[in-house]
Amino acid sequence: MKFYKSNIKNHKTTYLTKITHFIVFFPILIGTFLRFFKLDWGNGHHFHPDEYHLVISANQIDFPEQMHPHLFSYGSTTVYLIYFSKVILNILFNYDPSLFIVGRFFSATFSTLSLFVIYLIAKHIFNKPTPVFLITAVSALTPGIIQQAHFATPESAISFWMLLGLYFSIKYLNKPNLKNVALSGISTSLAMATKITSILTLPGPLISFCYKHIREKKFKKILLSSFIFVFVTVIFYFVAFPYSILDLQGLKHSMNYETAVGKGTQKVFYTRSFENTLPIIFQFTKILIYAIDPVNLILGTIGLVLIIYLFTKNYRKEIGAVYFLIIYFFLSYFLFNSFLYAKWTRFIAPTFPYFAIFSALLISKVNKINKKAGIFLAGLSMTSVIIWGISFFAIYIKPDVRVQATAWAQNNIPANSYILTETGNILEAPLKGNYTKIPFDFYHLDEDPSLQDRLATELVKSDYFIIQSRRMFMDHSEKDFPLTYNFYNKLVNCNLGFEKIKTFTSFPTVPLINISLNDETAEETWSVFDHPVIRIYKKTVNYDEETYKRILNI
Secondary structure: OOHHHHHHHHHHHHHHHHHHHHHHHHHHHHHHHHHOOOOOOOOOOOOOOHHHHHHHHHHHOOOEEOOOOOOOOOHHHHHHHHHHHHHHHHHHOOOOOOOHHHHHHHHHHHHHHHHHHHHHHHHHOOOOOOOOHHHHHHHHHHHHHHHHHOOOOOOOHHHHHHHHHHHHHHHHHHHHHHHHHHHHHHHHHHHHOOOOHHHOOOHHHHHHHHHHHOOOOOOHHHHHHHHHHHHHHHHHHHHHHOHHHHHHHHHHHHHHHHHHHHOOOOOOOHHHHHHHOOOHHHHHHHHHHHHHHHHHHHHHHHHHHHHHHHHHHHHOOOEEEEEEEHHHHHHHHHHHHHOOOOOOHHHHHHHHHHHHHHHHHHHEEEEEEHHHHHHHHHHHHHHHHHHHHHHHHHHHOOOHHHHHHHHHHHOOOOOOOOEEEEEOOOOOOOOOOOOOOEEEEEHHOOHHHHHHHHHHHHHHHHOOEEOOOOOOOOOOOOOOOOHHHHHHHHOOOOOOOOEEEEEEEOOOOEOOOEEEEEOOOOHHHHHHOOOEEEEEEEEEEOOOHHHHHHHHOO
């Protein structure tokens, strides 16, 4: 009878476990919706410059005669996916799609597939389904991951291939067969072919092979697995990114430029926001606090310390190897990109899912010590990510601010008005209308005397001035760019004869209570592509050129 009861109990536990794991797919479904909804954001206009680079590259491809994408900074995997998707849609359906939308579709697809991989990784870490659910749900709702899924850029694909490489490296510890070796090689190669910096994760699978066999002194297995892994990686890398080898000079030239920009040895106008920024601190205060909800950012950071500690306590066990692989995949990519001069959000975007893992690990350990505290933290974690995720998602429900500004301008700015605005954007609001629009190069105002003279002339002619985003007035300090700083300071203080008459925002908004979360001071690419703040100024006092020069000290 006792044996019979035990069987009933085990059957019940297995049944409940299956039900719980089935429930995990609900956040995946929600995450899928959040990623695919409004892929045509921008109302037919495309405001992300990196999307243009990929589309231009894809338009250069003409199979089989011309396969060189001439784009090394992002690899060719995404370019080929976009191009061949267009070809297939043309052949099968006689449909010529927007390559921007195709690119965004693949970003959303890879981001969704990443949720399944995260789920599988979580199952290897935890025996209980609750933390698995928590990790998947937090990843599904994380704002930074949702945003990257809406951009036709490779970050979502990089994240997927890196997570898949981690998954097969972990799986090898449990099943050390050649299948897992080959699959880890394919994943790693495609990550590298999507973006070359993914080479940072290349040692991960090799670490897995050594961890599994070195204590058993099975050195032949280590060598065999490593050889097959490297062989598969090289072959698939060449297939996916052939011109990185066939055009070594082009690769070298591109990498020299990208490295110089990344390190800050070559200063360009679009990296000025990173001047005098501190590594790690900048990422936490200007990126992660917006891309990850506050609770899971705090719990995840503590969880990172915890997983390092747990590794030191369990380094001889298989779970210790799992911990080490997760730590390695995260830190190798996060630290390298954090210490660059250029600290764009996309540089650390592939590390966002790891905070869900670290957070759930901490909650799981707290739960073992005190169940009430564990339940409280789990509830806090879910509440925070739901609020943060839905609040950010709200920007895709609203009309694009540049479209809003255009509609307002057509109703409120007289035809034939002169509008002075800022160059350096893909498009400037208003996007259409019977106006004379003057995009002015403020990026080089301090160094170019001809621009200084021209500014006074344009101000005389202008009826309106439009600030397109935070890029200019927030990124130019008084010390380094005194003329540019002085112009915006005088503008906002009404010393130039212009008065602010309208502001357009699309901040993340907390549902139900309708509270906006002002994220304009985040790292600039977090907001300027999909929800910038636009400010419109109207001239109320007419000055001549000499007066403007005197006011601006030029």
